[in-house]
């Protein structure tokens with residue numbers, strides 16, 4: 001709806017994961033302030049593609065997805081990848097795949113060690129717990145927060161073999177406590193689902209209803225830039241200009257919560273960023289911040305999938321059996337147990353020694369150090385990653401047991417022999433790749449699609465690491481009791497890929513993102529390429545903050561929605577305290 005005023009105390013750009021959480025907490029904590037959230041996408045409270053957990057993924061590339069292309073990746077044979085991002089109230093929390101987990105304690109502590117006082121496991125855990133309402137969670141998990149989490153009790157028979165296989169054949173114990181900063185182990189993970197109605201639990205249907213009347217939300221409205229006035233040495237954000245040219249003013253602060261792709265490009269459109277990028281686009285530079293849009297990091301994956309024996313049934317049935325689709329959807333709508341409730345997620349988080357043995361892990365660590373030295377990568381984040389290779393509590397590897405087929409080859413086409421068959425997939429995830437890419441405005445079309453260059457697998461450590469994880473997926477599948485549930489490897493295929501060279505080619509041809517871009521407006525000292533300080537204020541500005549995944553200074557091993565909610569909770573704390581005692 002239209003804002004009833006053109007002046008607010010706080011303007012938050014982006015009604016996504018971090019933006020809605022922050023806006024709600026500001027509304028509650030500063031009842032005398034007027035707060036505005038501006039979201040480019042629509043509100044979609046009744047959209048089944050969002051609400052029904054088992055339809056996760058169905059919204060990708062559709063109208064709620066910005067669906068940005070990357071630039072062609074020469075190291076991946078010229079492939080162009082797609083970058084999924086929510087364009088809807090709720091942002092990427094409306095589109096994500098629901099995994100609800102946390103990284104290792106030492107990974108959050110690393111944020112403080114790189115120059116951000118107050119950002120550590122204790123403060124982040126407290127913040128993340130404030131978000132959480134984890135039904136059946138271990139002692140210490142959140143029970144009063146707005147966002148629901150639960151381990152889905154639906155565990156397909158073939159998936160029940162995953163945890164015992166990893167624990168029994170590879171000696172990696174089951175870990176039911178992983179959410180508390182100790183992720184190493186194998187487990188069924190919680191998902192962001194409300195167990196009272198089996199709806200997706202996301203920022204728009206959890207936080208926003210808890211806000212007061214002092215919060216207004218403007219949907220279908222894109223912000224074009226932040227406006228500034230120079231006062232003394234700092235730039236003061238005075239408000240924003242919308243894409244239609246109208247101006248909304250902020251008395252106190254403007255917050256960018258537009259996510260890891262659009263927060264850095266909005267900074268650039270507003271005159272904050274690298275001299276070369278702004279110059280090429282003819283934008284007057286207000287603050288020279290070379291770190292804007294740099295340090296783009298993501299989690300990488302490839303997949304190994306298997307055809308189940310005929311007596312097992314997976315959620316693939318919802319891909320080819322229209323009767324099952326109708327029956328299961330009607331069950332979901334009636335509140336009965338349904339395949340559309342989604343099924344439990346089996347996950348293994350491991351360090352290299354658990355996968356490759358001590359010698360293999362040592363060789364890979366040496367390769368990582370040599371790779372970084374050879375390429376001259378000596379930034380703060382890379383140095384931390386290299387150091388963390390020696391910490392056995394930090395996962396370098398994630399393997400997800402995904403019911404049904406997922407991969408790059410595609411589900412068997414109509415008329416082919418495997419059409420109608422059932423599958424499971426082991427997704428091989430590399431948690432701390434050394435590759436770092438960038439996202440910037442396009443000099444010839446600054447308001448058009450950003451130029452995203454993730455540079456995945458541009459170094460030997462990342463390639464060999466991902467090969468090692470994919471090979472381990474095959475080893476898991478060949479161990480009992482999992483071996484007994486499948487009859488053939490579908491992707492990449494046991495005959496197609498055997499040698500190291502074949503694995504390498506498979507990884508390069510099929511690597512994808514796990515949808516976790518972060519770090520493009522990093523919270524670091526300015527001298528280290530930082531964009532925001534430890535109070536989330538953009539360097540060189542008095543009252544512009546960033547509150548989303550782009551501030552993450554050192555990559556973490558978890559799926560990142562819990563961290564983004566935690567960042568927003570901490571931001572609210574910082575901003576409410578600042579309002580009580582303005583500097």
Ligand SMILES: Cc1cc2nc3c(=O)[nH]c(=O)nc-3n(C[C@H](O)[C@H](O)[C@H](O)COP(=O)(O)OP(=O)(O)OC[C@H]3O[C@@H](n4cnc5c(N)ncnc54)[C@H](O)[C@@H]3O)c2cc1C
Nearest residue numbers: 014016017018040091092097098099223259548549559561
């Ligand atoms: C497909 C997918 C699967 C994922 N799976 C998982 C998972 O299983 N578990 C997990 O933990 N994490 C997952 N993630 C990651 C996680 O959901 C995101 O990292 C997180 O939600 C990002 O939050 P954010 O606040 O940084 O950005 P977002 O939530 O993306 O919010 C940014 C918002 O800003 C809006 N916006 C952008 N530009 C403008 C503008 N100029 N004007 C107005 N509004 C604007 C956008 O429309 C969007 O709503 C997944 C992400 C995706 C996309």
